[in-house]
Amino acid sequence: MxxxxxxxxxxxxxxxxxxxxxxxxxxxxxxxKLTVIVGANACGKSTVLRGMARLLAPTRGAVYLxxxxxxxxxxxxxxxxxxxxxxxxxxxxAIVVADLVGRGRYPHQGWFRRWTPEDDAAVAExxxxxxxxxxxxxxxxxxxxxxxxxxWIAMALAQQTDLLLLDEPTTFLDINHQVEVxxxxxDLVRNNGRTIVVVLHDLNLACRYADHIVAMxxxxxxxxxxxxxxxxxxxxxxxxxxASRVVIDPISDxxxxxxxxxxxxxxxxxA
Amino acid sequence: xxxxxDHTAIVRSIRGRLxxxxxxxxxxxxxxxxxxxxxxxxxxDYPVAPGDVLRSLFSPLTGEVNKGVDFIxxxxxxxxxxxxxxxxxxxxxxxxxxxxxxxxxxxSPDIIGISHGASASAVFCIIVFGMSGLxxxxxxxxxAILTALAxxxxxxxxxxxxxxxxxxxxxxxxxxxxxxxxLFTRARxxxxxxALAWLIGSLNAANAADIYxxxxxxxxxxxxxxxxxxxxxxxxxxxxxxxxxxxxxxFSRLGLILAAVGYAAFATxxxxxxxxxxxxxxxxxxxxxxxxxxGFLQAALVGALVMLGSDMVAQHALPSIQLxxxxxxGVFGALxxxxxxxxxxxxxxxx
Numbered sequence: 001m002x003x004x005x006x007x008x009x010x011x012x013x014x015x016x017x018x019x020x021x022x023x024x025x026x027x028x029x030x031x032x033k034l035t036v037i038v039g040a041n042a043c044g045k046s047t048v049l050r051g052m053a054r055l056l057a058p059t060r061g062a063v064y065l066x067x068x069x070x071x072x073x074x075x076x077x078x079x080x081x082x083x084x085x086x087x088x089x090x091x092x093x094a095i096v097v098a099d100l101v102g103r104g105r106y107p108h109q110g111w112f113r114r115w116t117p118e119d120d121a122a123v124a125e126x127x128x129x130x131x132x133x134x135x136x137x138x139x140x141x142x143x144x145x146x147x148x149x150x151x152w153i154a155m156a157l158a159q160q161t162d163l164l165l166l167d168e169p170t171t172f173l174d175i176n177h178q179v180e181v182x183x184x185x186x187d188l189v190r191n192n193g194r195t196i197v198v199v200l201h202d203l204n205l206a207c208r209y210a211d212h213i214v215a216m217x218x219x220x221x222x223x224x225x226x227x228x229x230x231x232x233x234x235x236x237x238x239x240x241x242x243a244s245r246v247v248i249d250p251i252s253d254x255x256x257x258x259x260x261x262x263x264x265x266x267x268x269x270x271a
Numbered sequence: 272x273x274x275x276x277d278h279t280a281i282v283r284s285i286r287g288r289l290x291x292x293x294x295x296x297x298x299x300x301x302x303x304x305x306x307x308x309x310x311x312x313x314x315x316d317y318p319v320a321p322g323d324v325l326r327s328l329f330s331p332l333t334g335e336v337n338k339g340v341d342f343i344x345x346x347x348x349x350x351x352x353x354x355x356x357x358x359x360x361x362x363x364x365x366x367x368x369x370x371x372x373x374x375x376x377x378x379s380p381d382i383i384g385i386s387h388g389a390s391a392s393a394v395f396c397i398i399v400f401g402m403s404g405l406x407x408x409x410x411x412x413x414x415a416i417l418t419a420l421a422x423x424x425x426x427x428x429x430x431x432x433x434x435x436x437x438x439x440x441x442x443x444x445x446x447x448x449x450x451x452x453x454l455f456t457r458a459r460x461x462x463x464x465x466a467l468a469w470l471i472g473s474l475n476a477a478n479a480a481d482i483y484x485x486x487x488x489x490x491x492x493x494x495x496x497x498x499x500x501x502x503x504x505x506x507x508x509x510x511x512x513x514x515x516x517x518x519x520x521x522f523s524r525l526g527l528i529l530a531a532v533g534y535a536a537f538a539t540x541x542x543x544x545x546x547x548x549x550x551x552x553x554x555x556x557x558x559x560x561x562x563x564x565x566g567f568l569q570a571a572l573v574g575a576l577v578m579l580g581s582d583m584v585a586q587h588a589l590p591s592i593q594l595x596x597x598x599x600x601g602v603f604g605a606l607x608x609x610x611x612x613x614x615x616x617x618x619x620x621x622x
Contacts, residue, residue, distance in 0.1 A: 079517025084512075090374065091508070139562055
């Protein structure tokens with residue numbers, strides 16, 4: 001499962017109705033890497049993800065999956081290569097974890113090809129990878145936020161796609177669960193050679209976990225590259241309109257952004 | 272490797288358990304329906320012994336004829352029971368499709384205005400055109416389709432959201448009720464009586480001619496539903512997730528809405544807007560399954576059972592009076608609605 005599919009946005013404009021949200025967006029997703037998209041609220045990062053996942057058609061430009069325009073490909077064919085976990089998926093009432101994760105097998109089934117032992121194996125593997133095997137017969141309604149998020153990721157994993165796009169998979173999670181989820185995604189990239197794109201809110205976690213970081217502002221790409229090359233005080237000031245000090249994360253040696261507000265500025269900071 | 276096999280075995284056993292539950296409930300409902308059906312053929316003012324019922328049923332094959340009994344069984348009780356089952360199935364499937372698509376247990380056709388559209392159209396046909404019989408049914412059918420189109424059109428804004436359909440549907444129901452009220456103020460007493468009888472919904476005049484259009488419609492609609500129901504399993508997770516999984520969301524939604532409107536329109540045309548069957552069947556089936564399936568087959572069985580059972584109560588509860596079935600389903604459904612509103616304390620269940 002390391003065919004390393006190629007996903008490219010070329011001159012993509014995206015919008016809802018008359019409102020343009022993303023303009024002239026160019027991005028090549030590096031294969032076999034964890035790419036993180038960051039930016040202020042409403043900068044269009046989720047919209048970019050939806051565009052690249054063919055959930056939203058570009059008004060101009062195109063997205064290419066392995067050289068083919070993704071919005072004209074049969075959606076089922078895309079679904080065997082590219083998996084997406086949207087921001088707020090809905091769990092049907094009373095559904096059991098194993099059943100929900102099994103829905104990820106949808107693109108591998110058809111009118112005449114129903115559930116097979118292969119599907120059982122894929123679901124089991126997804127549950128194991130997300131450490132949710134012991135939840136498998138519990139109703140999804142009864143899970144905690146962190147457990148539920150892991151179950152949704154398991155559903156996306158059961159789809160067994162080379163490319164995986166996740167929209168803020170750590171929102172609403174406690175810090176320990178955020179780290180757990182990002183560790184899991186890193187495992188998938190390093191051990192299985194998957195290509196993963198994530199939208200994240202937390203800059204420091206983004207800098208720590210990203211192989212490739214993409215900073216956006218007002219619907220445009222501002223900078224991309226390795227976090228240590230990209231995340232400078234100037235870029236943070238540009239993207240978030242906020243003064244900061246960039247230090248080295250003592251754990252991961254990646255950039256760590258320490259915000260500077262109007263209050264609580266110690267004497268040491270002036271030095 | 273053995274570990275991975277163990278994990279697969281866990282998944283398989285959970286799925287097996289869900290399937291077993293699903294099958295037991297389906298079997299239980301089917302048996303209950305068969306029993307109720309048998310009872311419906313047996314009960315009645317004119318006593319027919321069970322053996323005679325059976326003989327009568329097989330008389331077209333065996334050639335044994337007993338004119339009086341055969342008329343009661345084959346021309347009165349069988350058509351009535353068959354029509355109850357078919358309309359029950361239709362209302363139930365219409366309800367559960369709307370409720371699932373719109374993710375709202377209140378979104379059944381008898382609440383979001385489709386039944387009201389059929390009713391207003393039927394009342395219009397009775398009072399303004401002085402129609403009766405099959406023509407009223409045809410009017411009801413056209414009313415249901417037109418109302419559904421109007422709701423869909425008004426709710427459309429770069430696609431259709433569940434929320435808008437429910438709100439506009441409830442508005443449409445109010446408009447249609449107003450139209451009916453206006454028509455009633457302009458009508459003569461006899462016409463009002465005729466219209467009201469139609470509005471409550473009844474199987475009292477059921478005959479074979481009512482069955483054929485509905486049966487033919489089901490021959491088309493049920494395969495269509497089966498073909499699209501798999502997509503609905505994906506669509507339950509939200510439009511984006513469904514598209515991500517490779518489902519053709521807009522196409523399937525349109526097909527399912529057409530099927531749901533078709534069920535409601537043909538069933539309403541056959542027996543009138545029998546209230547609450549569409550509304551209760553899906554939630555009852557899903558509560559029985561408790562997560563063990565999407566509940567379509569089971570909801571169809573529940574709908575048939577509710578319709579047939581209610582009709583038996585309507586026929587035999589009061590001596591010498593045959594109530595319209597809609598009175599019984601109305602009482603039953605109202606109680607169920609109250610229970611649903613009070614029992615579903617989990618936030619967002621009914622909103």
